[in-house]
Amino acid sequence: MVTDATMAASGDKIRCDACPVMCYIRSGAAGACDRYANHDGKLVRVDPHIVLERTVSHGGRVVPFQVSGDWDGKIVHQGDIVVTAIGAGTTYPDYKPAPFIVSSEIDGVDMVTVVTEGIFSYCGVKVKIDTDRYLGPETATVRAQGEAVGHVTTSEYGSQMLSLGGVHHLTGGSKKEGRVTCDTLMDLSNCKAVELTIDGGATVVVQAGRPPVVNGTAEERMRVGCGSATIGMFAKQWHGKVDEVVVVDDHITGVLSEHQAGKLLDIADTGIKMKGRRSTPGRYFQVADPGTGWGGTNISNPLSILGPFDPKEARPGLTMLMVSTTGEHAGYYVLDEALRPIEKDIPPDLKLSVERIKENCEPALCTVLFMAGAGGSLRAGVTDNPVRLTRSVKDALTRVTSGGAPVYVWPGGGITFMVDVTQMPAGAFGYVPTPALVAPIEFTMRLSDYAVLGGHVDYVRPLSSLKDSAEIRPITFVPGRRV
Amino acid sequence: MRRRPQIARLPDGKRLHLQDGPIDLIVEANGNEADIRAAYEAAVLRFDGLLDELCAELTELRKAAHPTHRALEGVVARRMQAAVAPFAADCFITPMAAVAGGVAEEILGTMLAAAPLGRAYVNNGGDIALHLEGREQFRIGLMDRPDRQGVMRTLIIDASDRSRGVATSGRHGRSFSLGIADAVTVLAATASQADAAATIIANAVDLPGHPAIVRKPANELQPDSDLGPRLVTREVGQLTDVEIADALAAGESRARQLLASGLIDGAALCLFGEIVVVGVRQTQLYHQHALEIA
Numbered sequence: 056m057v058t059d060a061t062m063a064a065s066g067d068k069i070r071c072d073a074c075p076v077m078c079y080i081r082s083g084a085a086g087a088c089d090r091y092a093n094h095d096g097k098l099v100r101v102d103p104h105i106v107l108e109r110t111v112s113h114g115g116r117v118v119p120f121q122v123s124g125d126w127d128g129k130i131v132h133q134g135d136i137v138v139t140a141i142g143a144g145t146t147y148p149d150y151k152p153a154p155f156i157v158s159s160e161i162d163g164v165d166m167v168t169v170v171t172e173g174i175f176s177y178c179g180v181k182v183k184i185d186t187d188r189y190l191g192p193e194t195a196t197v198r199a200q201g202e203a204v205g206h207v208t209t210s211e212y213g214s215q216m217l218s219l220g221g222v223h224h225l226t227g228g229s230k231k232e233g234r235v236t237c238d239t240l241m242d243l244s245n246c247k248a249v250e251l252t253i254d255g256g257a258t259v260v261v262q263a264g265r266p267p268v269v270n271g272t273a274e275e276r277m278r279v280g281c282g283s284a285t286i287g288m289f290a291k292q293w294h295g296k297v298d299e300v301v302v303v304d305d306h307i308t309g310v311l312s313e314h315q316a317g318k319l320l321d322i323a324d325t326g327i328k329m330k331g332r333r334s335t336p337g338r339y340f341q342v343a344d345p346g347t348g349w350g351g352t353n354i355s356n357p358l359s360i361l362g363p364f365d366p367k368e369a370r371p372g373l374t375m376l377m378v379s380t381t382g383e384h385a386g387y388y389v390l391d392e393a394l395r396p397i398e399k400d401i402p403p404d405l406k407l408s409v410e411r412i413k414e415n416c417e418p419a420l421c422t423v424l425f426m427a428g429a430g431g432s433l434r435a436g437v438t439d440n441p442v443r444l445t446r447s448v449k450d451a452l453t454r455v456t457s458g459g460a461p462v463y464v465w466p467g468g469g470i471t472f473m474v475d476v477t478q479m480p481a482g483a484f485g486y487v488p489t490p491a492l493v494a495p496i497e498f499t500m501r502l503s504d505y506a507v508l509g510g511h512v513d514y515v516r517p518l519s520s521l522k523d524s525a526e527i528r529p530i531t532f533v534p535g536r537r538v
Numbered sequence: 539m540r541r542r543p544q545i546a547r548l549p550d551g552k553r554l555h556l557q558d559g560p561i562d563l564i565v566e567a568n569g570n571e572a573d574i575r576a577a578y579e580a581a582v583l584r585f586d587g588l589l590d591e592l593c594a595e596l597t598e599l600r601k602a603a604h605p606t607h608r609a610l611e612g613v614v615a616r617r618m619q620a621a622v623a624p625f626a627a628d629c630f631i632t633p634m635a636a637v638a639g640g641v642a643e644e645i646l647g648t649m650l651a652a653a654p655l656g657r658a659y660v661n662n663g664g665d666i667a668l669h670l671e672g673r674e675q676f677r678i679g680l681m682d683r684p685d686r687q688g689v690m691r692t693l694i695i696d697a698s699d700r701s702r703g704v705a706t707s708g709r710h711g712r713s714f715s716l717g718i719a720d721a722v723t724v725l726a727a728t729a730s731q732a733d734a735a736a737t738i739i740a741n742a743v744d745l746p747g748h749p750a751i752v753r754k755p756a757n758e759l760q761p762d763s764d765l766g767p768r769l770v771t772r773e774v775g776q777l778t779d780v781e782i783a784d785a786l787a788a789g790e791s792r793a794r795q796l797l798a799s800g801l802i803d804g805a806a807l808c809l810f811g812e813i814v815v816v817g818v819r820q821t822q823l824y825h826q827h828a829l830e831i832a
Contacts, residue, residue, distance in 0.1 A: 068761055074559025075593035079761035087712070087760075088560035200776065234811050 069093050176491035178427035179220025180243050181473070183211065184259065184267045185277045185419035187305055187351030187380065189344075190215045191256020198252045202235040203228065207253055213277040217251070217261075219243070225490055237490035244425045244476045244484040244492070257347070263423035264477045270347055276416035278380035282309035282350065283338045285380055285412060290316035292408050299325040299375040303342070303360065303384070305351030313337035326369030326394075328362030350379035357386055364394045376405050382413030422475065425457070425484075429470040429496060443508035444498065445470055453500040453508075458483040472496075543589070545582050554578050558589045560712075561641055564661040565649075568674075573653035580652030581645050581660075588614070588641065599633045600764035602626070614640045621730035624801055625738050632764040634713075638665035639705050639733025646729075660729075663712065665705040665736075667729035670697040678704055693806070693818065695725070701803045703729035707736035708808075714756050714763065714770035718785055718809065719743035722793075725803040725818065735802045743789030743807055750775030777810065786814045793817070 067082045071091050078086035085092040092099050184190065190207060191197075197205045197217055205219030224236040242249050248262035260268035267274045279285055282304030290311060293300050300311035311317040312325045314337025331342035342360040346353025354360060357377040364373075371392050378385040387405060388396035401409065447453040448470055455462050455472055458479035462472040476483075485493035500508075543558035554565040563585070567577045592599070595615050603619060603626040610616050610633070618633035618640040625631045633640075642660040646667040649658055657674040660667045668676055675696035695701055707713075708721040715737075722740040726732035745751060752773040756765035759772075777785070786809050793805040793816040804817035 075590050076559050076596070077593075081759065081761065084759060086560070088562075230811060 067096075069096065069098060071098055073098075175427035175429075175494055176225050177222050178225075178240070178425065178492050178494070179205070179218065180240055180476075181424045181426055182217040182219060182243070182261055183214050183422045183424075184217065184261065184274075185214045185417075185421070186267055186269055186274045187213065187278050188269045188274065188347045189257065189305070189351060189353075190217075190259055190269065191253030195256055196254045198254070199239040199249060200235050202232045204232075204236045204239045204251070207256070219251075233490045237486050237492065240425075240492055241484050241486050243423050244494070245482055246423075246476060261421045261423070263421055265421060266419045267421050272347060274419040275383065276381045276413065277419050278304070278350070279382075279412055279415040280380065281307040282380055283307045283314065285309060285378075286311055286314045286337065287316045288415075289408055289412065290314070290320055290322075292411070293376070293405075294320045294322065296402070296404050296408075297376045297387075298323070298373045299327055301327070301329075301357070301361075301375065301377045302380060303350040303352060303354070303357055303377060304380045305343075305345050306340075307334065308339045308342045308350070308360070310337045310339070324368045325373055325375070326365035326367060327375075328365060330360050330362060349384045350381070357384070358388075358396055361396070364390060364396075366394060369394045376401070376408075378409055378412060380412075381416045382409045382411075385409040422477075424473045425476050425494060426471070426473045427492070427494060429472070440509035447500060447504065447508050448498070452504050453498050456497045456499065458495040459497070543585055545585070554581065556581065556585045556645075558585065561585075561589055562663055563642065563645060565645065565659070567649060567653075567655045567658040569653065569655045569657075573655060576653040577649035577655055577658065580648045584645060584648040588644070591615075592637070592641075599637070600762070601632060603631055603633055614644050617643065617730050621728070621734040624799075625734065629738070629741075630768065631734065631738065634764045635737040636730040636734040638662040639667070639703060639729035639731070642667035643703070643729040662729075665729055665733045666703065668695065668702045668704065670695065670699075670702075672697055693723075693725075699725075699803070700727055701725040701732075702727060703732035705729060705732035705736040707733075707740040709740075709771045709774070713737075714759070714765055716741040716765075716768065716770060717744040717789070718751060718771050718774045719789060719807060720810065721806075721808045722789065723806045723808075724793075725805070726801065727803070731801065735796055735805075739789050739793045739796065739802075739805055739807065742792035743785050743809060745777070745781055745785045745788075748777075748781070750777060782810050782812050785809055786812060790814050790816055 068079045071078050071080055071086050073086075073091050074088065076087055078088075078091075080086045080091070080093040080098075082093050082096060193207055193209065195207045196203045197207060197219060204224055205217055205221070208216045208218045210216070220236055220240045225233050225240075228236075239249055239251075243261065243263060246263045248260055248265070250258060250260050252258045257270050259270075280288060282302035284307075285302040285304075286300065286309035289300075293311060298312070300309075302309040308329070308331065310327060310329060312322050312327065317337065329339050329342065331339040334340050343352035343354045345351060348354045349357055352360075369390060371390050371394065373390040375388045375390075375396060376385065377388065385401060385406075387399050387401040389399050391397050444453065445468075448455055448464055455464055455470065457472065457474040460474050460478035462474045465471040465473070479495075483495055543556060546555050547553065548555050548564070552566060554563075556563040556565060565578070565581055567574045569577075591612050592614060595610055595612055598609055599615055599618065603622045605623055605627040608616065608619055610619050615633065618636040621636035621640065622631045622633050639662070642662040642665055646658060646660045646669055649655065649660075650669055655669060656671050657676075658669040659676065666678070670676065673696070675694055678693045678695065693704075695704070703726045704723065705726075706721050706723045707715060708719045709715040709717065710720060717740050719740040722736050722743065724732045724736040724739060726735055751771060752775075753769035754772050755767040756763040756770045757767055759770070763770075786807055789807045793802065793807065796802045797804070797817045802817065805815070806818065807814045807816070
């Protein structure tokens with residue numbers, strides 16, 4: 056479609072003259088047609104179908120419509136674009152061909168992208184929350200707005216995993232449970248913040264690509280390692296600067312003088328007495344209960360995990376550094392005449408080691424992987440013989456993407472895939488009141504392979520036909536994180 | 539360069555897509571090939587220039603309607619005015635509340651004048667003008683959230699029903715709503731009447747003064763909105779089941795009033811997944827069962 060759309064700016068409003076309605080459009084808003092919008096003072100087209108332009112240099116999400124002069128009608132150049140399924144729509148549950156089967160020529164090979172929006176009631180998200188703070192016991196129910204939407208699963212290194220959604224919460228419980236689960240999955244997948252509460256645990260605000268907020272406190276860093284590992288990593292840097300170091304950790308608290316790393320450096324015994332259960336020398340389990348204090352424990356005063364120093368080995372003036380596994384908490388103590396630790400300012404060279412621990416802790420993030428299975432009827436939208444599509448994917452003849460983002464396809468039966476939602480364009484997910492999620496899924500293959508697997512070849516449209524049909528929304532694709 | 543409306547057959551080869559500015563029509567006629575072609579040609583001819591015709595009177599169309607006084611000239615504009623007039627005495631409404639239905643009705647009327655058709659519809663973004671003869675029927679999918687996809691119920695209209703218009707209004711649609719309904723779908727004799735009534739009923743699904751409802755002056759969001767500084771619903775926070783029922787009951791009472799006065803044939807009101815149906819026979823309404831892809 057060619058128009059002579061121009062705009063006249065006045066304040067933060069622009070006036071669109073794409074049609075005689077001549078809407079005044081505020082920044083961030085769309086005109087009456089929902090086709091033109093004001094994006095930072097520029098008139099842009101916001102039609103529902105999305106073509107991703109793999110251009111890193113622009114760095115933006117929307118390509119301004121008609122930057123200068125007349126639009127030459129070209130949206131993007133072939134070979135560099137991916138047609139995504141977002142907005143493609145679908146007529147599920149019947150077996151009509153997927154809404155868009157697009158062919159474009161790449162490297163002389165006639166490629167086909169079957170673009171559809173799958174409706175997934177067998178779907179969910181796996182959430183990885185980088186925190187050592189206690190979120191709740193394994194298998195505990197995770198709730199949103201009071202409804203059960205999933206559960207706590209295993210702890211992984213420096214992070215806690217949640218498994219949310221799935222067919223039982225979506226369709227197996229009450230109507231409200233299904234609705235809230237659907238909303239929660241959709242918001243998380245669209246990179247929105249969602250507050251989750253865990254039975255017998257914490258309240259955590261989760262947003263893909265952002266730090267978790269646990270009981271109102273934003274997490275900053277992942278721990279560099281457990282307390283014992285931290286002792287091993289930093290023992291040499293502490294040697295000669297301090298007599299004792301305790302690295303406080305919910306999992307394994309490390310004690311320098313008793314630890315193998317300290318022994319190798321001939322660090323003398325200090326008479327320190329740890330609470331908790333000793334695992335191997337210098338490594339202690341359960342020095343405190345889990346919580347949101349030091350190193351993922353519930354303590355705010357680190358001295359509370361120490362017993363009295365043994366007078367046989369301890370001496371007045373002995374120095375001790377206590378630090379959490381993320382370096383967020385640290386204290387320096389000197390034993391007085393009665394062998395009681397008295398807090399003093401941390402000497403600069405020890406402060407440096409605390410900074411080093413902090414520096415080695417990566418930023419804590421929430422990551423959300425959307426996981427779903429493309430069932431028979433979705434596959435039937437792509438081919439007459441659905442199982443051949445599965446085989447074609449397994450044989451790596453067909454590439455699966457979701458909103459243009461790479462996916463991991465699980466081995467085994469069916470096409471069950473996972474995708475990092477931050478790699479997908481904004482607003483890629485929708486829902487149906489079944490309830491189930493609507494997610495884009497694209498299958499790309501050689502046209503010849505498509506015919507072989509029983510594809511709806513009669514419905515293949517050249518990419519150029521999409522260009523003219525105003526069913527497209529060009530956006531700049533920025534590889535990597537969108538947030 | 540003269541702006542041209544966009545005219546194309548959809549990929550299925552059957553439906554016609556007409557778009558010009560904010561008007562976006564999906565048209566389908568059933569009958570013999572020559573009649574369909576004649577009907578589509580007539581539709582295209584009428585469509586070209588229709589937006590300009592409306593825009594010539596846009597200032598007047600955006601003013602509060604008067605119950606009896608009619609200052610408009612265009613045939614579509616006058617139809618819009620007539621559709622909102624029954625509501626103008628006791629509440630604020632502008633002819634723009636019936637613009638989508640009014641346009642759909644005009645195009646359908648043109649098509650029917652050009653050729654005999656057994657069944658046809660003009661769908662203007664969910665506001666639909668229908669034509670049915672003999673044993674023909676339409677299955678209409680109801681969506682509770684126009685901003686998301688999904689059919690929640692299927693409604694069947696057959697030729698013996700009086701209704702020839704279906705329209706949906708709510709807070710997620712393209713136009714603003716004074717109420718909180720996710721969707722109100724109305725059946726009425728004509729598309730413009732259904733359009734106006736859906737707006738009125740959707741406005742009535744409300745909890746005035748509720749703290750979880752965020753409202754903003756319409757003209758702050760859209761400087762030239764026909765609603766001026768009136769507060770339109772932007773967000774609806776968590777509501778209790780009782781509050782949802784209260785808001786729906788307010789809308790239902792308005793819908794029953796319109797049903798009794800013959801302005802509508804039926805309505806389905808939807809809020810947070812709860813649905814209230816007025817006037818529609820149970821046999822007309824089908825549940826969309828939970829379906830899984832597997």
